Amino acid sequence: MERFDGIKNVMKHIEDEIIVCNIGFPSRELYEIKDRSKNFYMLGSMGLASSIGLGLAMSKIKEKVIIFDGDGSILMNLGSLITVFNQNPSNFILIIFDNGCYGSTGNQCTYAQNVNLLEVAKSIGFKNSYDYNEIDFKDILKSKQEGPIFIHYKILPGNADSPIIDISPEEIKNRFMKSIK
Amino acid sequence: MDSSEAVYQGLKRAKIDFIVSLPCVNLGKILKIIETDEKIIHVPVTREEEGIGICAGAFLGGKKTAILMQNSGLGNCVNALTSLYQLYSLPLVMIMSHRGTKGEPIIGQVPMGIATPKILEAMDLKYFNPKTPEEAIETVANSWNISMSEKRPVSVLLDTSYW
Numbered sequence: 001m002e003r004f005d006g007i008k009n010v011m012k013h014i015e016d017e018i019i020v021c022n023i024g025f026p027s028r029e030l031y032e033i034k035d036r037s038k039n040f041y042m043l044g045s046m047g048l049a050s051s052i053g054l055g056l057a058m059s060k061i062k063e064k065v066i067i068f069d070g071d072g073s074i075l076m077n078l079g080s081l082i083t084v085f086n087q088n089p090s091n092f093i094l095i096i097f098d099n100g101c102y103g104s105t106g107n108q109c110t111y112a113q114n115v116n117l118l119e120v121a122k123s124i125g126f127k128n129s130y131d132y133n134e135i136d137f138k139d140i141l142k143s144k145q146e147g148p149i150f151i152h153y154k155i156l157p158g159n160a161d162s163p164i165i166d167i168s169p170e171e172i173k174n175r176f177m178k179s180i181k
Numbered sequence: 182m183d184s185s186e187a188v189y190q191g192l193k194r195a196k197i198d199f200i201v202s203l204p205c206v207n208l209g210k211i212l213k214i215i216e217t218d219e220k221i222i223h224v225p226v227t228r229e230e231e232g233i234g235i236c237a238g239a240f241l242g243g244k245k246t247a248i249l250m251q252n253s254g255l256g257n258c259v260n261a262l263t264s265l266y267q268l269y270s271l272p273l274v275m276i277m278s279h280r281g282t283k284g285e286p287i288i289g290q291v292p293m294g295i296a297t298p299k300i301l302e303a304m305d306l307k308y309f310n311p312k313t314p315e316e317a318i319e320t321v322a323n324s325w326n327i328s329m330s331e332k333r334p335v336s337v338l339l340d341t342s343y344w
Contacts, residue, residue, distance in 0.1 A: 020238070040241065044264025048234030052265075055238025055246075058222060059199065079227030083235075087224060169269045177241055 002158035003097050004029045006132075007068065010095060010153075013138045017064040018180060020053040022046075022073050024104030026097065028162035030068065037179035041165055041172050047076030050084060050094055057089040060180055064091050064145075071098040071112035078120075084148050085124050092148040093141070095132070099157045107157045118152035126150045184344050185210035187314030188276060188337075191321025192247060197274060198222065199244035201232035205251035205278035207344045212249065229254030233261040236273050245325055247274035252281070252297040252338065253290070262304055262334060270332035274324045279310075282340040301336055308336035312343065 003026060011034045019039045021027045027041040040056075042049060053067035074081070074096055084092060100113040121129040130140065132153035140149065165172075182190075188211050192200070201224045202212055215223050222244070226232035229250050236246040255277065266273060280287070281294015301308045307327065311317040320337055328335040 042265075044268050045234065045261045048230070048237070048261060048265065051231045051234025052238035052241070054224075055199075055235040055240070055244075056242045057238075058224070058235075059239045059242030059244045077228075077231055077234075080231050080234075083224065083226055083231065173241070173269045173271075180242065 002156050002160070003099060003103065004033070004158075004160035004162070006097050006153050006155045008033050010066075010068075010137065013141055014066070017066050017141075018056060018060065019066050019068065020049050020056065021068045022049045022070050025159040025162065026068055026070060028165060029160050031165045032160070032162040037175040040176050043165070043169055043172075047073045049073060050080040051077065053092060053094065054080070054084050054087065054089065057092040058087065061089075061091060063180060064093065064141075066093045066095065069094060069096050070103065071096060071100060071117060072102040072110045074117065075110060075112065081121060081124050081126075081150075085126060088147050090145045090147055093151065094148065095151045095153055097153050097155055099155045101157045103157060103159055118150070121150040121152070182314040182318070184314050184317070184339075185214070187318040188321055188339070189214045191318045191324070192274075192276075194318070194322035195245065195274065195325040197245045197247045197325060199236065199239040199246045200224070200249060201226050201235050201246075202249040203229055203232065203251065203254055205280070207278040207339070207341075208249050208251070229257040230261050233258045233273070234265070237261075237265055237269075237271055240271055240273070246272075247276060249276045250278070252277045252279045253293045255297055255300055256293060259300065259304065262306070266334055267304070271334075272325070272328035272332060273334040274321070274328055275334055275336040276321065277336060277338050278344075279338040279340045282342065284341045297338065306334055306336060307331065308338055310338045310340065312340070317343070
């Protein structure tokens, strides 16, 4: 299964949760699958999805914040996992779509091919860290949350033929902020 | 007035309620004060760029945000300040201990000290350079509103001699 179907599977269960989505094809694919005001599409700043998500989770404590990140981008900002663990937000769910490559730039391999990111999260101390294929995501999403959740979703390389997002950054921001006010 | 207290009072007047930080020897006292302020969420981060990302999320979530850091960390933030902040027109107050300026005892701080204002200028970002606590309190107090009206980050550079 490639990323497009992975995102589709997750989106089946999303209701009013906030989503922060990684730059490149992940955002384009999400935009095609289910555009909504509560999606924040990153158009730059690779690596910062989990950080933007943490800031949101800490300022909107009654909302659930789900972050769609990738293996290459979390590797750029591994310190973020340390900060998230220490801040311990109970409304933060990080999903790593791990295809072992930099998908948006031509599928160059990442070191995640040789390192299990789920084990990395566990070693930091994340109590709620799961392999997507071993859980019922809906149960995890809808049950009372204690502390941050880390979900490792192993997928195959490949991008869908999704169009470039045709709404402006300003509009993405404005409608997003309005929807979470 | 005490140089650290002036910055803190300025942040309070600006109604900043969300701060990320990395330490500098000159920021030690402010960080201690902030840690005891229950109205400010304080998030120590592992790297400056990460903090810039966290502040972006916090602003989207309704907070008034600032980063406290050494100017060396500005180099770690450049892509986020452009491809996140400039792109989405986001505000932020950046309080920087500006090392490598007059009176700096550590030679390693000098190159980035010289580059710092030029890097801000290259990103077309406004910065202020108050020399006294009296000036600093006013500058910091106004910084958030300036940042909001300009829809981009504003920096306050506090030289080695300021402290």
